[in-house]
Amino acid sequence: MEKPDKGPAPVLALRGVSKSFGAVRALHDVSLELRSGEIHALAGENGAGKSTLIKTLAGVHRPDEGQLLLAGDPVVFHGPADARNAGIAVIYQEPTLFPDLSIAENIFMGRQPRRSAGRIDRKAVHRATAALMSRLGVALDPQRPARGLSIADQQIVEIAKALSFDARVLIMDEPTAALTGGETARLFAVVRTLRAEGAAVLFISHRLEEIFGLCSHVTTLRDGRHVASEPLDGLTEDDLVRRMVGRDLDDLYPKAAAEPGATVLSVRRLTREGVFRDVSFDVRRGEIVALAGLVGAGRSEVAQAVFGVDRADAGEVRVDGRVLPAGSPTAAMDAGLALVPEDRRLRGLVMEMSIERNIGLTGLRSVRRRGLVSRALEHGRAADWAVKLQLKYNRLADPVSVLSGGNQQKVVLAKWLATDPAVLIVDEPTRGIDVGTKAEVHRLLSALAADGLAVLMVSSDLPEVLRMADRILVMHEGRLTAEIPRERATEETVMAAATGRTAEKEPTP
Amino acid sequence: MTSTLHRPTPDPTPPAPAEEGRSARSLVDAVFRAREIAIGGALALLILGTWLANPGFLDDQGVKDLLLNSSILVLLAVGQSVVVMTRNIDLSVGSVVGLTAFACGHFVAGTDHSALTVVLLGIALGTVCGLVSGALVSFGRVPALVVTLGMLYIIQGIDHAWAHGEQINAANVPDGVLSLGSGSVLGVPYLPLISAAVLAATGYFLRTYRSGRELYAIGSSPDAARLAGIPVRRRILAAYAFSGAVAGFAGALWLARFGTVVADAANGWELTVVSAVVVGGVAITGGTGSVWGAALGALLLTTIGSALVVLKVDSFWQQAITGVLLLAAITTDRVVQVRTTSALRKRSRR
Ligand SMILES: Nc1ncnc2c1ncn2[C@@H]1O[C@H](COP(=O)(O)OP(=O)(O)OP(=O)(O)O)[C@@H](O)[C@H]1O
Ligand SMILES: [Mg+2]
Numbered sequence: 001m002e003k004p005d006k007g008p009a010p011v012l013a014l015r016g017v018s019k020s021f022g023a024v025r026a027l028h029d030v031s032l033e034l035r036s037g038e039i040h041a042l043a044g045e046n047g048a049g050k051s052t053l054i055k056t057l058a059g060v061h062r063p064d065e066g067q068l069l070l071a072g073d074p075v076v077f078h079g080p081a082d083a084r085n086a087g088i089a090v091i092y093q094e095p096t097l098f099p100d101l102s103i104a105e106n107i108f109m110g111r112q113p114r115r116s117a118g119r120i121d122r123k124a125v126h127r128a129t130a131a132l133m134s135r136l137g138v139a140l141d142p143q144r145p146a147r148g149l150s151i152a153d154q155q156i157v158e159i160a161k162a163l164s165f166d167a168r169v170l171i172m173d174e175p176t177a178a179l180t181g182g183e184t185a186r187l188f189a190v191v192r193t194l195r196a197e198g199a200a201v202l203f204i205s206h207r208l209e210e211i212f213g214l215c216s217h218v219t220t221l222r223d224g225r226h227v228a229s230e231p232l233d234g235l236t237e238d239d240l241v242r243r244m245v246g247r248d249l250d251d252l253y254p255k256a257a258a259e260p261g262a263t264v265l266s267v268r269r270l271t272r273e274g275v276f277r278d279v280s281f282d283v284r285r286g287e288i289v290a291l292a293g294l295v296g297a298g299r300s301e302v303a304q305a306v307f308g309v310d311r312a313d314a315g316e317v318r319v320d321g322r323v324l325p326a327g328s329p330t331a332a333m334d335a336g337l338a339l340v341p342e343d344r345r346l347r348g349l350v351m352e353m354s355i356e357r358n359i360g361l362t363g364l365r366s367v368r369r370r371g372l373v374s375r376a377l378e379h380g381r382a383a384d385w386a387v388k389l390q391l392k393y394n395r396l397a398d399p400v401s402v403l404s405g406g407n408q409q410k411v412v413l414a415k416w417l418a419t420d421p422a423v424l425i426v427d428e429p430t431r432g433i434d435v436g437t438k439a440e441v442h443r444l445l446s447a448l449a450a451d452g453l454a455v456l457m458v459s460s461d462l463p464e465v466l467r468m469a470d471r472i473l474v475m476h477e478g479r480l481t482a483e484i485p486r487e488r489a490t491e492e493t494v495m496a497a498a499t500g501r502t503a504e505k506e507p508t509p
Numbered sequence: 510m511t512s513t514l515h516r517p518t519p520d521p522t523p524p525a526p527a528e529e530g531r532s533a534r535s536l537v538d539a540v541f542r543a544r545e546i547a548i549g550g551a552l553a554l555l556i557l558g559t560w561l562a563n564p565g566f567l568d569d570q571g572v573k574d575l576l577l578n579s580s581i582l583v584l585l586a587v588g589q590s591v592v593v594m595t596r597n598i599d600l601s602v603g604s605v606v607g608l609t610a611f612a613c614g615h616f617v618a619g620t621d622h623s624a625l626t627v628v629l630l631g632i633a634l635g636t637v638c639g640l641v642s643g644a645l646v647s648f649g650r651v652p653a654l655v656v657t658l659g660m661l662y663i664i665q666g667i668d669h670a671w672a673h674g675e676q677i678n679a680a681n682v683p684d685g686v687l688s689l690g691s692g693s694v695l696g697v698p699y700l701p702l703i704s705a706a707v708l709a710a711t712g713y714f715l716r717t718y719r720s721g722r723e724l725y726a727i728g729s730s731p732d733a734a735r736l737a738g739i740p741v742r743r744r745i746l747a748a749y750a751f752s753g754a755v756a757g758f759a760g761a762l763w764l765a766r767f768g769t770v771v772a773d774a775a776n777g778w779e780l781t782v783v784s785a786v787v788v789g790g791v792a793i794t795g796g797t798g799s800v801w802g803a804a805l806g807a808l809l810l811t812t813i814g815s816a817l818v819v820l821k822v823d824s825f826w827q828q829a830i831t832g833v834l835l836l837a838a839i840t841t842d843r844v845v846q847v848r849t850t851s852a853l854r855k856r857s858r859r
Contacts, residue, residue: 060736081738096733098726100796109726109737112719119717147846148853 635757
């Protein structure tokens with residue numbers, strides 16, 4: 001229960017809300033107040049219950065106990081439509097688009113402007129979509145289908161959807177996870193305008209600097225329980241982390257400088273028409289090499305071509321001196337390559353399968369006994385990794401789809417780390433992962449590198465790149481534009497190369 | 510030029526809609542139109558070829574037969590595609606046609622009820638069947654395949670038990686009803702006109718009304734549809750009711766056209782209908798396609814059948830050809846989807 005408050009009744013509030021999924025208590029007696037003209041942050045570790053709380057506000061989940069108050073009056077939402085009609089706009093953590101329909105239809109589904117006799121006014125729909133796109137400053141064609149959009153663009157469409165009606169309450173579940181700095185800045189500008197117009201905003205992010213930069217209040221959850229609701233003024237990042245984690249966090253420590261060994265992965269003149277050109281680099285044992293650059297520079301595409309998911313048009317990839325056949329992920333895996341992909345929903349996980357089977361998928365060979373997959377071995381291996389990555393789950397036999405977003409990401413990591421690779425390619429390894437686990441993932445990568453693993457890391461998280469990488473390769477518009485050794489790597493040098501302002505140095509061929 | 514899309518420096522004027530964007534759209538348009546054009550082309554070739562081999566194929570009677578033969582299948586295909594669009598399937602349509610045809614016949618035998626009454630009765634009966642299937646699928650959450658397969662057998666069973674080996678004879682059916690099946694305006698028989706009207710109305714509805722678009726949305730991503738606040742279960746129920754109603758309508762028309770009805774009329778049609786729909790470009794995984802394509806698919810399958818008869822080819826070939834077309838259609842759907850996805854992905858990132 002909240003203390004009697006100062007201003008008018010909050011636009012939207014939760015009072016003493018609990019929600020369980022079977023044996024899992026996702027929310028336990030949680031209260032929250034959203035006020036008009038205020039941007040409120042929701043903080044907590046992976047699996048703390050943030051998304052569950054949001055889905056309760058959005059009418060997706062019905063609370064087991066407690067109340068929802070709309071402008072002070074108790075309400076019951078029977079579905080997402082009720083919440084929307086009450087002026088609540090929600091951006092969910094996972095994009096929820098219709099791949100076959102156009103962007104415009106995605107944004108206005110069920111709410112299309114109409115002409116006489118209830119007919120959809122197609123022109124008005126497209127006009128409104130184009131207006132939204134220019135407000136967000138992106139050049140997406142309203143009439144192209146959502147299929148094939150990059151994650152960042154999917155997120156943009158979700159944001160446009162939420163902005164497309166006059167929301168009294170705007171709720172955003174990790175909207176910035178896949179966005180670049182520029183897009184994030186643009187989103188924040190729009191959100192601030194909405195706040196000035198009197199909207200109440202709830203914002204979730206694992207990036208503390210975003211919370212401190214955008215929000216005025218914060219509510220922290222830990223293990224589904226309410227820890228604190230307070231103004232952010234006077235709070236330090238450490239305070240916030242302590243509330244989330246329940247203890248002081250060890251310093252985020254940089255990767256130990258390791259003595260790099262022999263070259264394991266060597267990429268020569270790799271080219272994929274219209275995507276990237278003439279990319280050459282080496283990765284040695286014990287080394288973490290970051291592939292930096294702006295979203296769209298072709299980093300993920302290079303990673304996928306190296307692993308053989310996409311076929312390169314020219315160039316070669318060698319592992320331990322042997323040329324990999326082009327376009328064959330199986331051969332790549334046999335040679336000791338592992339790829340943690342960017343889009344976990346699409347390529348990383350089989351959502352309906354259990355946690356242990358997902359982790360086991362890549363290592364079917366190592367858990368085989370007399371030609372059959374041994375369930376016991378599979379279970380043991382999964383349990384092992386679940387502990388290493390602090391996975392928060394109920395049973396290992398649960399389907400991956402019930403895990404929180406960050407914990408799904410951990411399963412993808414576990415799945416590939418469990419293959420015991422010689423070269424690990426990770427695409428955005430800590431996107432959506434909370435601060436505590438992020439440090440853990442960094443520690444793990446660092447330890448694996450010290451044991452002789454070669455790591456190629458694609459990351460848009462500049463601090464992460466600077467902290468972890470021995471060498472930074474920067475891409476700009478499909479080309480490698482710079483190679484920056486650890487000693488000279490700063491935010492400025494990397495950004496300069498990423499935006500194509502300077503060519504630090506031609507990469508060694 | 511769209512590489513400005515992801516620049517960190519926010520520029521005040523948003524870039525103009527991209528060239529790439531425009532061609533991405535036309536690419537997708539082209540893909541879907543290509544399907545309809547391909548089927549239309551195949552149809553034209555088939556008709557032309559058969560006509561060259563046997564000019565009788567396209568005389569007045571031949572054309573009339575072709576239209577009459579295809580109209581019931583077209584009607585059923587329209588109903589089925591509305592269901593398939595939502596990522597469901599209705600396998601009970603054949604048995605519903607059989608039941609309503611027999612029930613309508615039983616009802617009018619020896620009376621002088623009008624054609625309208627019979628049609629209304631058929632539609633009502635079909636709707637009830639559709640509602641039962643739909644309720645089980647949407648509210649009962651039983652997989653559509655199981656429900657409608659079960660319904661197929663149940664309805665067939667009822668039909669057989671009721672008919673007891675009897676059949677409806679044309680002699681007992683009032684002339685008013687029979688004239689619906691044999692009459693025409695300006696030389697065009699009623700039946701194809703009716704099918705065309707239902708087709709056009711459904712096509713228009715799916716394109717221009719919110720609830721029509723929502724059917725596509727449900728098929729494209731049921732989870733996203735739920736989160737978008739679409740009343741998913743009600744829409745699916747409605748889709749089944751529509752498919753049932755159309756099947757009931759078709760049953761009444763069946764009686765009007767043939768007069769003589771046995772208990773297992775339209776037995777096995779469900780598979781032909783589903784084939785027509787899939788061949789016509791309504792993906793079995795939902796979310797895409799149009800009733801126009803489905804109707805073309807139905808027209809194509811019927812024409813193949815008629816052409817083979819005219820060419821005196823063993824009717825066994827008809828089934829084989831249908832099977833080949835079906836596999837080809839599903840394979841193309843899949844390949845086209847993969848291709849367009851990767852094409853679109855490229856355009857998205859540049
Ligand atoms: N549909 C569901 N069925 C079963 N368990 C669920 C379901 N949804 C969430 N949970 C569980 O509830 C807990 C809270 O999950 P939630 O998604 O709210 O976490 P979160 O705070 O959003 O985490 P993240 O930062 O990783 O997104 C988790 O333990 C999760 O496994
Ligand atoms: Mg979450």
